[in-house]
Amino acid sequence: VTLVRYSLVTTAHGPWWVAWTTAGACASSEGERDEADFARSLRARFRGEVVRAGADEAPTAVDWGALPGGFRGAVLRACHEIPPGQTRSYGELARAEGAPGAARAVGTTMATNPLPLLIPCHRVVRGDGRIGQYGIGGPARKRAMLEAEGCRVEGWSVLDGRLPAPAGTVPDR
DNA sequence: ATACCGGCTAGCC
């Protein structure tokens, strides 16, 4: 019987719902979403109590046990390590997992990211530098997020995915 | 088993 708490947190990329267990964050959703809808989805996914808590209690740690394992879990962990202001390509993540042809599967994994922002799937772009797709808000949102983190972007492409994050770059979440 | 489906890529105009 797990206790899941949740709150609406203010982030550098707007308001987001975040839910967490004692181990860390376990679910997230865009802040525009209806609260009852989010809470309902939590009750469907996790057995036990779901209660609202204060935003200041929201963790930055991830409850990896509540997330998918296997290939997807490994890719999510790799994505989690991409620093702000940097990007990696779908193909790079695939190669890092020893599955060099699985770029497209990485894309699918990003599209079903259970913790957007905390697991920064917006930092995963196409191999040719183009921004690629983004589930919530589309490529325009993805571009805005990358720019907000200090990535140099021209048109729909990132110029350098490995620039060090400028001073004052906002932390994850 | 088997047949799709996708936040992709490499190759070729």
Place this chain on the structure above:
DNA sequence: GGGCTAGCCGGTA
């Protein structure tokens, strides 16, 4: 640079 194609792979029905 752009546009198109076939190939790719993990996940899901």
